[in-house]
Structures are given as structure tokens and as C-alpha cells.
Amino acid sequence: MNNIKDAADLSRRLFLSRGLKSTSALMLGAAALSSRLATAQESVTAQASVTAQASATEQLSQAVTGEDYWQMVREQFSFPDSTVPMNAANLCPSFRSVAEQVAFLTADIDQDCSFNNRSKFSGLLENSRALVAAQLNVSADDIALVRNTSEANNIISNGLELSAADDVIIWDENHPTNHVAWQVRAARFGFKVVTVATPADLRDPQQLLDAFVTQFTDRTRVLAITHVSNVSGIRLPVAELVQAAKARGIYVHVDGAQTWGAMALDLAALGMDSFTASAHKWYMGPREVGLLYIKSDQHARIWPGVVASGWGSGAETRQTGARKFESLGQRDDAALAALSVAARIHDSIGAARIEQRIVQLSQHLKSSVVGLGLPLVTPMDAALSFGVVVVQTPAGQGGPLSNRLYEEFGIAGAGTGGLRLCPGIYNTLAHVDRAVAGIKQLMA
Numbered sequence: 001m002n003n004i005k006d007a008a009d010l011s012r013r014l015f016l017s018r019g020l021k022s023t024s025a026l027m028l029g030a031a032a033l034s035s036r037l038a039t040a041q042e043s044v045t046a047q048a049s050v051t052a053q054a055s056a057t058e059q060l061s062q063a064v065t066g067e068d069y070w071q072m073v074r075e076q077f078s079f080p081d082s083t084v085p086m087n088a089a090n091l092c093p094s095f096r097s098v099a100e101q102v103a104f105l106t107a108d109i110d111q112d113c114s115f116n117n118r119s120k121f122s123g124l125l126e127n128s129r130a131l132v133a134a135q136l137n138v139s140a141d142d143i144a145l146v147r148n149t150s151e152a153n154n155i156i157s158n159g160l161e162l163s164a165a166d167d168v169i170i171w172d173e174n175h176p177t178n179h180v181a182w183q184v185r186a187a188r189f190g191f192k193v194v195t196v197a198t199p200a201d202l203r204d205p206q207q208l209l210d211a212f213v214t215q216f217t218d219r220t221r222v223l224a225i226t227h228v229s230n231v232s233g234i235r236l237p238v239a240e241l242v243q244a245a246k247a248r249g250i251y252v253h254v255d256g257a258q259t260w261g262a263m264a265l266d267l268a269a270l271g272m273d274s275f276t277a278s279a280h281k282w283y284m285g286p287r288e289v290g291l292l293y294i295k296s297d298q299h300a301r302i303w304p305g306v307v308a309s310g311w312g313s314g315a316e317t318r319q320t321g322a323r324k325f326e327s328l329g330q331r332d333d334a335a336l337a338a339l340s341v342a343a344r345i346h347d348s349i350g351a352a353r354i355e356q357r358i359v360q361l362s363q364h365l366k367s368s369v370v371g372l373g374l375p376l377v378t379p380m381d382a383a384l385s386f387g388v389v390v391v392q393t394p395a396g397q398g399g400p401l402s403n404r405l406y407e408e409f410g411i412a413g414a415g416t417g418g419l420r421l422c423p424g425i426y427n428t429l430a431h432v433d434r435a436v437a438g439i440k441q442l443m444a
């Protein structure tokens, strides 16, 4: 099997041999539909199958609506109802067809790990890149597929040249990989890190904007922020922050670990210089695949942290665009290829529909918790929050409460910032109501 079409044919045979597990034709859902259409898409008749996929998906979404539709989506995941994941901020289950594609391609490599057989993977990687780039409305040349958000954030903090005359502004709610990592580089290169705190009594995105903009000075070179905080669920007004920073020539880096795959994103319109995320979170893709977007005019400025085979033979890489950041040695080719399956499922469901569902689930969760008379860390206002919901707990009780919610109610959250619950599109309203019933029993 030594080309992409062979991989697609084998994938199709595997899919057909498994048969449909669902009870009705419609229950095959976006995942299987995409999987079948995708095999065609990877063949030479790409344009025709894209059209076929669009119309089939249209029919699917017209035929099944509301909770029936989301139940169908839930069926695309293998977890049992006894252990319900609700911690998308940390790790999501992969769509079943993504996991199967990873397993299938991994087995293929194990059966024949020759260069000849593996040569198809560069095309499959490019396919993943192209699909992801199109969703984000950016060029494929501006996307590197790395290992995770942690690595991608560190590529930026390690790769930008900064001196003792420079300031980097960060948010105090940034993940350590976009926070401590800057402090480590500051200790090495001498620049200053300015940390911005979330304003107390937060009511309006303008307060967040002002908190950062008032720190801008002639020394400010970089603004490194987080789209949605994993510790509070607070959402920054990223478009406005980018606009204000770019007006002063400041480089803007955005950690999008809590938005990629959950929010409809147009990175070209948002205008940041770099954006990072993980496929194993809200994107529900393969594990250990990360997204690093870097705007084309910044590629040359950012040094790679790792130079490995594939880079080229001199200081100038032979790779085009952001691909230079993928020079990381031997990779998990199966996972990188299977990202395309997740991408096609996202296209089938639609980014706007996913975003609306995430808002619906998180707002339902928050209003139910407030209805119990319990305080939230996360703002109720959807303009200040998104999919990450943190319930305030007595000091040190977030972890124990999260453990009890899992053991006694089968809901897997986290003890981060309080009791953190982040429902994904694989969660039904009934899952959220079960979490609320557990919270009521444990906390109210």
C-alpha cells in the first residue's frame, strides 16, 4: 500500500467490514458519513465528493434536529454512560472514527514500516493541514502540526528574539506553558515579564481590555494571552486586544487551547500573529497532535526550537512556511493523518452549530448551579465566558468534590480553580443535569 488512494481504499474496506453499529441509517451520523465520504474525498475525484459530502450533510442535519441530533453525535463516541467525560479543557474523547483511523494506520505501519509504505503519510499530513487551515480561514502554509499546545506555546516564547530592553505582557490566568515558560526565557534573555491580573468585580469585557491596554508602553514587544482561561473560564476580548496591540506594533500570541474545535474561529479576521491549540481537547481529534498557526509575515522572525531531519542542510530551511516548526524527528504519522477525519466531522456538523451547542450546555450548567444557590467562579455572561465552567468550592475542596462526582455520579470533571466542568458536544443535556444533581447532593 504505497499511495494515498490505497490508504483510502483500505480505510473504506475496514469501515465496511465493521458495518454500521447504529440502529438507523441516520444514526451513522456525521462521523461515519464523513468517513465514507472522506475516502472518496482523498481520491482524485475530490471536488465531486466535496459536493456530495455537503449535500449529504445537509440532508442529515435537516432530517434530525434538536436533542435527537445531539444524541446521534453522542453515539459517535465510545464512552459508556457510567463514566461521562466533562473535562474538555483537559482531554476529550476522540470521535470513534478518529480512534479507529489511528488504530488502522498504526497497524498498517506495523505491518509494513518501509519507507515505501510510509511515503503516503506526507500527503495525508498535508490533507490534515489543508482541512484545518480552511476551517480557520488561513493558508495551509501558516499551519504547523506539532505535538500539543504546550509545545506550540514554547515554540513562540523560545523562538522570538527578545532583549533586556523588551517587555512581554502576559495574563496571570495563562497556562504555565504560556506563563512560567516566559519567565524561564526572561531569566535567560533578560527581558521583563509584566503580568496582568483579572479585574475584580468583572462585569464587562471592556474592563479586561483596559487592564491590558493600560500596560502597553514603548517597551512592549509581545502580548501573550489566552482565549478562554482553563482556571476561571473567563474569556478575553481577543479581537479587541489584537486590534489595540497591533496598532502599536506589538506581537500578539493567543493560546486557543479552550476554543479550537469549540468556537467558530476566523484567525485571519482576528488578526493575531500566532495561535496554538491541541487536537485532543475540544477538537476531539487524535491525541498528541497540536496546532501552531503563525501568520506568514512572522515565520522568518521565529527561530525553531528543534532542528531535525527534514529541515535541510543549512541555516535556511527547505520547508515552506510554518512547516519548519514540524522538524521534530519521527512523528506519530497515524495520528497526524487521522486529524483529517476529525476535521471532516467538524465540517459535517458545522463550526457555528458546535459553538451554539457549547454555549447552550455551559449556560444551562451555570444557570442550574446558580439555581441551587451556589456561587460560580466563571461569569454568567456569555460575553465573558465560553465552555469552561468553574463552580466555587471551599478552599482545597475542588479535587475531592471532583473525585466524588466521578465515583458517585459517573461525571469526570476536574478540581481546577474550584470544581471545573466543561461539557463538550458528546455530552447531552441529561449528562449536564446528572452533574447538577450530583453537585446538589454534594454541595448544596
Ligand SMILES: Cc1ncc(COP(=O)(O)O)c(C=O)c1O
Pocket: 089, 090, 148, 149, 150, 151, 174, 175, 177, 226, 228, 229, 230, 255, 257, 258, 278
Ligand atoms: C489554556 C491551556 N493552554 C495549554 C494547555 C496545555 O495543553 P496540552 O497539555 O495539550 O499541551 C492547557 C491544558 O489544559 C490549557 O488549558
